[in-house]
Each structure stands twice: as C-alpha cells, then as structure tokens.
Amino acid sequence: MTTDHSYFNVSINPHESNSELSVLFSGEGKPLPLHKMGPAVHDYYLIHTIHSGKGTFEMHNRTYPCSSGDSFIIYPGELFSYVADAEQPWHYTWVAFTGRSAGLTLTQIGASPQNAVISGSSPRSIRHYYRRIRSCFQQSMHPALEDIEAAGWLRLLLRELSRADDPQVRTKPATETEIQRQVSQAVRYLELQYTQAVSIEQLARTLGYHRTYLCKMFKQATGLAPMQYLFKIRMERAKQLLETSMTVDQVASSVGFNDALYFSKQFHKWSGSAPSVYRKERKSKGVFSG
Incomplete structure (x- = not known):
C-alpha cells in the first residue's frame, strides 16, 4: 500500500510485446482525499473506471467531474491531471496499454482526446474484466500467453465500455445509416454461415432483431428476402x-x-x-x- 492510498494493488505484465493491443499493467486503488496526479504526460493509454466516490479529471483543456460508472481515458502525449474529491474520494481500477490498434479501438467505442470520459457503464461487470486482466499475470513460465490472454480481456472491457447507457440513443428511431449497418450485419452473417443450416429465426435471434423487422429492412436494402439472399450466396x-x-x-x-x-x-x-x-x-x- 502506498502512503497516499488506503488500498493499492497493481499487476505488471512481464512480457514486452509489440502486438496490436498489449496490457502493460492493471491495478485497483482507494486514494486518500485530494490525492492528485499531474499535470503530467504518459507514453501509453491509461483507463480509470470509478466504482464509488468521485473526483475531477482534466485533459485537452477540458475538466470532467467524474463519479461511479464513469471511465476517464488518458492518451499518450496528452497533458493530464486528476484529483480525488475531498469528502468522497474515488475508488477506481485502471489498465494501461499500448499497441498499433489501441487508438483506433478507442475511436471505435466513441472516445477521443477531446471526449475522454465514458459514462453510464456498470461498475460490477466492468470490475470483473479488470480482475480477469490482473489475474493473467501470475509470473508463469509462459508470459507471452499471459499477454495474449490479458489483451483478450482488455478487448472485452473496451466492448463493455461501449455499451454505456444512453437513453437518447436507445429511444431514437433508426436512421438510414443505422439500418444499413444492421443489414450489413445480416449480410455478413449469411456470408460466413452459408455452409450451415440457417433459419430466419436463428438469424434474427443472433443479431438481436425481431424476425419481421429483419426481413422488412433486409428486403428494402437488398431487394431479396434473407433466405433468397442466402440461396444466392450458396449458388454463386x-x-x-x-x-x-x-x-x-x-x-x-x-x-x-x-x-x-x-x-x-x-x-x-x-x-x-x-x-x-x-x-x-x-x-x-x-x-x-x-
């Protein structure tokens, strides 16, 4: 435990990797009131997810008040600082990572240096992924495999962050672009599963759409019903x-x-x-x- 935390634990990846996505370290801590980091710069990506309490994060000339369910992201080369609240200091977990696809992956989940906080995630499910990442590094005889496993859990963590609740996104009607994306998902599924016994019910269930809705939007976009499209793929x-x-x-x-x-x-x-x-x-x- 460090002197500025009531609880502090960190796991280090012993394997030096040059892969697309690689975890450097991951930890959990309960800083004392007004504990501050920065202003400083890192040469890696670092995500903190808050499980309780609150604090303030600053980066790229923006100040973000953060509390339970929020995750703030530090980008390499960006000046940042963060400080725990004086009355309710935050309890958070974190993961640092690098990799050729790291920046693109964060962009895909809606994050950027200009928008570096993701809100609305479930602390319980997020915490599970952090624990799995830390448990990878057991100093075994196969550190390269531990690195691969940790990267897998990191991807699942990032996917979970992208599920953050946004009532406006949930309730607004589907736009043309969204419909195109949904149809593309269905087409991709058929192109990859045409060797299997595929049914409309299975396709709709797998993609999470109602059967009638799926058939309607698919035919509008392609001119064919899903099973007709599948038949065409098989014949070609x-x-x-x-x-x-x-x-x-x-x-x-x-x-x-x-x-x-x-x-x-x-x-x-x-x-x-x-x-x-x-x-x-x-x-x-x-x-x-x-």
Missing part, C-alpha cells in the same frame, strides 16, 4: 466450386446442402443447367481449374 459459391475437381456431393456439402440430389435440382432451377452440365460447359470454355 457452388458455381465456383464446380470449376474445380470436387465431386457434386462435395460441392453440395460445402454450400450447406446435405442432400446432393436436392442441391442438383436447386442448382438447375437457379442456373438453368444441372451441376454436371454446368461443369462441362465451363470446362469447354477453359475455366476449369481442376
């Missing part, structure tokens, strides 16, 4: 595979059909040719790759 991929040495059975299985005969009928209906005929035609044109 089947065409590519039929230009290789794979058997029709293997092609069918590779595009999500357990029954090769049923696949052949569907492919014929879609392309106008049976799979074997399509293959011969492509081979005669010199595009057969196997």
Whole structure:
C-alpha cells in the first residue's frame, strides 16, 4: 500500500510485446482525499473506471467531474491531471496499454482526446474484466500467453465500455445509416454461415432483431428476402466450386446442402443447367481449374 492510498494493488505484465493491443499493467486503488496526479504526460493509454466516490479529471483543456460508472481515458502525449474529491474520494481500477490498434479501438467505442470520459457503464461487470486482466499475470513460465490472454480481456472491457447507457440513443428511431449497418450485419452473417443450416429465426435471434423487422429492412436494402439472399450466396459459391475437381456431393456439402440430389435440382432451377452440365460447359470454355 502506498502512503497516499488506503488500498493499492497493481499487476505488471512481464512480457514486452509489440502486438496490436498489449496490457502493460492493471491495478485497483482507494486514494486518500485530494490525492492528485499531474499535470503530467504518459507514453501509453491509461483507463480509470470509478466504482464509488468521485473526483475531477482534466485533459485537452477540458475538466470532467467524474463519479461511479464513469471511465476517464488518458492518451499518450496528452497533458493530464486528476484529483480525488475531498469528502468522497474515488475508488477506481485502471489498465494501461499500448499497441498499433489501441487508438483506433478507442475511436471505435466513441472516445477521443477531446471526449475522454465514458459514462453510464456498470461498475460490477466492468470490475470483473479488470480482475480477469490482473489475474493473467501470475509470473508463469509462459508470459507471452499471459499477454495474449490479458489483451483478450482488455478487448472485452473496451466492448463493455461501449455499451454505456444512453437513453437518447436507445429511444431514437433508426436512421438510414443505422439500418444499413444492421443489414450489413445480416449480410455478413449469411456470408460466413452459408455452409450451415440457417433459419430466419436463428438469424434474427443472433443479431438481436425481431424476425419481421429483419426481413422488412433486409428486403428494402437488398431487394431479396434473407433466405433468397442466402440461396444466392450458396449458388454463386457452388458455381465456383464446380470449376474445380470436387465431386457434386462435395460441392453440395460445402454450400450447406446435405442432400446432393436436392442441391442438383436447386442448382438447375437457379442456373438453368444441372451441376454436371454446368461443369462441362465451363470446362469447354477453359475455366476449369481442376
């Protein structure tokens, strides 16, 4: 324990990493009243999440009063200072990190040097991720693996911070850009899961949308219902595979059909040719790759 904290604990990452995202250290503390850090500059990113009490954070010519549920972010090269409240000094956890994608990741969750406080997070769930980060560093024989694990928990922590409650965001109607994003999510799901048995219910449940709403916005954006779009993906991929040495059975299985005969009928209906005929035609044109 340091003399300016009633409680202080920190875990250090012993592994020096040059990865996209790497934790340097993480800790927890209860500073004494009016405990102050700065003005100073760090050469790494540092996030503090407040679990109780309050204080003030300053950076980039802005002053932020902070309390439970707030997280303030110190950026490398930015002059900062922060001080605990005189009556209710804060209790917080922190994590320091570096990495090539660190700045971009923070931007993606809505943070920046000009907007360096995220409010509305759940202290209990956030604290869980901090504990998991600190528990990674047990001075084992595999520090590089500990570094990878800690980075994983840091990503989950940042994801949780991005979930901060904002009633205005929750209640406003979806804009065109938001609808495009939702449709893009659905398209991406179908492009990655077309080899599996996919249903509308499963797709809607996975993405968190109502089935009717998903189908409506998907068709408005693409001109096709989700299952029609999935069928198109499967058939386009089947065409590519039929230009290789794979058997029709293997092609069918590779595009999500357990029954090769049923696949052949569907492919014929879609392309106008049976799979074997399509293959011969492509081979005669010199595009057969196997």
